[in-house]
Amino acid sequence: MKISANSIRLGHIIVYKDELWLVAKVPDHVKPGKGPAYVQVELKNLRTGSKLNERLSSTEHLEKASLEQRKCQYLYPDNNQLVLMAIDDFEQIYVDSKILEDKIVYLQDNMEVILESHNEKALRIILPTTVILEITETSPHIKGSTINASYKPAILTNSITVMVP
Secondary structure, three states: OEEEHHHOOOOOEEEEOOEEEEEOOOOEEEOOOOOOOEEEEEEEEOOOOOEEEEEEEOOOEEEEOOOEEEEEEEEEEEOOEEEEEEOOOOOEEEEEHHHHHHHHHHOOOOOEEEEEEEOOEEEEEEOOOOOOOOEEEEOOOOOOOOOOOOOEEEEEOOOOEEEEO
């Protein structure tokens, strides 16, 4: 499907220079005082992981990749792979764990995720927008700090440290 450079958004996967690219940052729409308008976009190659900054004309049209989305359930890790089960036909799917990057710490057993693939190749896993985690450790309450909102570090069950009131 062809889309205008003006309608490119963060997270879109486009076909550019015969490769699949992920829009990695929010595109910057620029209309200079002199000259035509353009869109400054940062792209990440899904095959090699390299990044590219491109200046596209606002009248340019690009091909948006057609992705197949499939609801899956995360089962368990297996070496450097994640084992997912398709909800519709219970097929087990093995996916490289690198496609989740730093979001892998939020993955929980039996979590429902969406697997996006292009031409039978898994491209990314979309996690739910919210995850419920339990606090395992936190520092004691600071006495006399009730006037201002104060935050203290807390360690979650997945070993991530967050600030909590």
